Amino acid sequence: MTLSKAVPLPIALPLAKEYVDLLFPEEDITEHFKNLIAEGTSAQCTMVHDTLTTFNNRKYKNEMPISCYQVLAQDCTSELKFIVLMKKDQISEQKDLSVKVSDIDIDLYPMGNNMLVKVNGLEVPLSNLPYQHPTESILIKQRGEGLSLYAPSLGLQEVYLGKDIWKVNVADWMKGQTCGVCGKADGETRQEYSTPSGYQTKSSVSFAHSWVLPAESCRDSTQCHMKLESVKLEKQPIVDGQESKCYSVEPVLRCLPGCLPVRTMPVTIGFHCLPTHSSSVDLSNISEKSVDLRETAEAHMACQCNAECA
16 A cells, blocks of 8 residues: 555654653664664764864864864863864874763774774774773764764764764754864854854864864974964054054964974964054963954964974
8 A cells, every 4th residue: 555645753853862762662773773863963063074064064174283183072061071182193194083081082093994993092903893881881883984983971972983084973962062173063153163262263274273282292203293372463564553563362373492383374363453662462361352453374284393392
């Protein structure tokens, strides 16, 4: 018999996973179908090659510095249930993901044609996947040519790493409580480029760079050699009829002392200006100052350090 009319379901889709569990016991439906339904309510952030699409579906090119971790998404509540970081490898320039969920560190990274995983520093052989953590609700398994991590009870519906692509899905109840380059997942695109200080930048480049974790030392050649700092505009423009010195209200990536840039890129940011004869400016609260003009500064993307660096 062929039905000529669509028969409405007695439930509304999509549903949060906890409701799916109640409606469909494990023996009645596969785990795959449960996740499929739950994904319908989650917020997704993706990056294909260098194009990032935020939770709020805003697209921009994410230019990353070498060997520095960048915050993709994190729980920005006081609980800090998870944080997802990305780093561009110094040699291959491929992307590695580091997921900190609860008190567990999980690394997803490419090696040749395979995607590998470490849990708390110990490699989990691909032959041992799927991997279920013994104490936390964390599942890691192969998915297509990549790897997926699932921790929905901790806010991460899925973290996926494949070739030239990654994605982060946060649970429905985490919407509006995230931060990082993926955004807040709150549906508000006019304030999408919110930096860690809360400053709203107009530049997608400045926004992405603001979520880079700065280095503490330049001694380790495999690690990040950059910090974020306010920079002085090289020229002295005329502002309000006076020759002025200007400082960026948005931090710029710069190499640590004792290190020199080997790769740079321009970034257009806001500057606060003072008359040239005024006393030195306090840069500790420069991000709170008004923007007098927007100019292009040079951001450092890769650094080379000497043996005597600080």
